[in-house]
Amino acid sequence: MIAGVLLFIVVPLVVAAVLFVVRRLQTLAAFIATGVAAALGAGALWLPLGQVVVVGGRPVSLGAPVEVLGRQLIITGADSIILGGLFLAAAGLFMVGWRASQGSSFFPLGLAILGLLSSALVARPFLYASLFLTIAAVLATIFFESETSGQTRGALRFLVLMTLALPAFMIASWLLDLYALNPTDVGLARNIMLAMTAGFVLLLGVVPFHIWIRPVVEESSPGAAVFVLTVFNSVAWFLLFDVLQDYPWLFSQQDMFRILQFLGVLTAVAGGWLAFSSYDFVHVLSYGVLADYGCSLMVLGARIPAGLSAVILAALARPVSLAILALGLAMAREQIKSTRFEKLAGVGWLHPWTAAALVVGGFSLAGIPPLAGFLGRWSEVRVLAATQPAYALVVLGATLGVAAGALRGLDYVLQPPSEAAKALARPREPRLAAALVVLCLTVVVGFGLFPGVVESGLRTVVSSYTFFSGP
Numbered sequence: 001m002i003a004g005v006l007l008f009i010v011v012p013l014v015v016a017a018v019l020f021v022v023r024r025l026q027t028l029a030a031f032i033a034t035g036v037a038a039a040l041g042a043g044a045l046w047l048p049l050g051q052v053v054v055v056g057g058r059p060v061s062l063g064a065p066v067e068v069l070g071r072q073l074i075i076t077g078a079d080s081i082i083l084g085g086l087f088l089a090a091a092g093l094f095m096v097g098w099r100a101s102q103g104s105s106f107f108p109l110g111l112a113i114l115g116l117l118s119s120a121l122v123a124r125p126f127l128y129a130s131l132f133l134t135i136a137a138v139l140a141t142i143f144f145e146s147e148t149s150g151q152t153r154g155a156l157r158f159l160v161l162m163t164l165a166l167p168a169f170m171i172a173s174w175l176l177d178l179y180a181l182n183p184t185d186v187g188l189a190r191n192i193m194l195a196m197t198a199g200f201v202l203l204l205g206v207v208p209f210h211i212w213i214r215p216v217v218e219e220s221s222p223g224a225a226v227f228v229l230t231v232f233n234s235v236a237w238f239l240l241f242d243v244l245q246d247y248p249w250l251f252s253q254q255d256m257f258r259i260l261q262f263l264g265v266l267t268a269v270a271g272g273w274l275a276f277s278s279y280d281f282v283h284v285l286s287y288g289v290l291a292d293y294g295c296s297l298m299v300l301g302a303r304i305p306a307g308l309s310a311v312i313l314a315a316l317a318r319p320v321s322l323a324i325l326a327l328g329l330a331m332a333r334e335q336i337k338s339t340r341f342e343k344l345a346g347v348g349w350l351h352p353w354t355a356a357a358l359v360v361g362g363f364s365l366a367g368i369p370p371l372a373g374f375l376g377r378w379s380e381v382r383v384l385a386a387t388q389p390a391y392a393l394v395v396l397g398a399t400l401g402v403a404a405g406a407l408r409g410l411d412y413v414l415q416p417p418s419e420a421a422k423a424l425a426r427p428r429e430p431r432l433a434a435a436l437v438v439l440c441l442t443v444v445v446g447f448g449l450f451p452g453v454v455e456s457g458l459r460t461v462v463s464s465y466t467f468f469s470g471p
Helices: 004-021 026-046 077-100 106-122 126-144 153-181 186-204 213-219 222-246 254-276 281-300 305-335 352-366 373-387 389-413 419-424 431-449 451-463
Strands: 052-055 058-061 066-068 071-073
Touching: 004 026, 004 071, 004 106, 026 077, 026 106, 077 106, 077 222, 077 305, 077 431, 077 451, 106 126, 106 222, 126 153, 126 222, 153 186, 153 213, 186 222, 186 254, 213 222, 213 281, 222 281, 222 305, 254 281, 254 389, 281 305, 281 352, 281 373, 281 389, 305 352, 305 373, 305 431, 305 451, 352 373, 352 389, 352 431, 373 389, 373 431, 431 451
Parallel strands: none
Antiparallel strands: 052 058, 066 071
16 A cells, blocks of 8 residues: 555656656646646545545555654645645646746756655654755755856855754754753743744745845746745745644743744835835835735734634735736746836737736735735734734735835836837737736636635644634
8 A cells, every 4th residue: 555645755756857857848848747736736635534545556545654764754634735735836837837938947846846845744853844845945946047047146045044944943853852851941942942933934034034035036937936935935834833733832932923923024014115116026026925924924923823824825825926927027028028117118008918917916916806815915914903903004014015016017017118119029929828827817816706715725724733722
């Protein structure tokens, strides 16, 4: 009998090795990567955990644990939903990458990173999960490198900061062993909390450790940047939740949540203000996602289940918003050779689907209704308005800042095009790209109008975490 958990680790890694050989055949690689990710995502969501099913003539038990080098890999009901969401999000990004020309290594490296992130989600204890995350970060540095720019500033910053998180977790693991022998040592418990907090602050990319986000989006392909900003970042969030669940006494260390919430305020304010002053859709994406991270940290600091639900809902909506924005950036770079607002003047008339992808993606990231990003943002405002009204105003301010940046971009793209721009413009946008934009627009609006499609899974995931008490 095959342990189903291995499917989500071994299959992406094996297929990634195959795709690396045929990586120059990008259409074939895109369809294989999208199909594998979508199949595994659907399997994680719909295969029964407690039953044995036959896959390819072999019995498979999705819920069966497996030991590797004395360490247990096990998938729970919540893990299956999380894995399903991650693989389906990755499948959507692979589809975007097919048309957006992300580079020959995008698909094999994306699948390899998915396999490592799956290992991080199901590995116990947390130290091994953080090790898998670090290996994934090393692969991501190659993932980021553009075949044309040759710039590595963002990738190196990302690698350094993600790698620094591992020693923090190693110190925390060592201190946990000491704490097991001295459970009354308050100072030891506080040091564990500080080491854990330092590690997660580095992983989550909040202020002042956000310095890799903008260079990565500027220098790498939009699909690769969004993949790490969504899929990789979501795994870091769920690793944080697992640590809080496994070590409930950390919750009693209120300083941890005060620190996270304070950094969340700084991150939301910085992201909102910088997005407000942006004159480039790359900056709208970079600082918009920074504001989104900050809002999530603020609402987590409310320390109630509804806040946890809002954080997870925001994590679900983030890939939807960023996927269409990444597609718009890729199309703008291909057709106009720039994403700066002044270079995009009149693009709404000449390349309407590119303009739609950029503007709708920016507004969804800001949290404007009725788009996907509104779900998480509205949930965050409701939670904070009931518990910490001043912080709710910060979230609203960050929302308005990102929306103002996208609105400034809209003002430019709707300007009448110049004669020179008309002369240089293509007769029309590629049909496949236009069809993909329409599909993304449908998902963004549909997710915003019909949030009930994720309600059942969201409840299952939230109910699996009991470190917060209350209604």
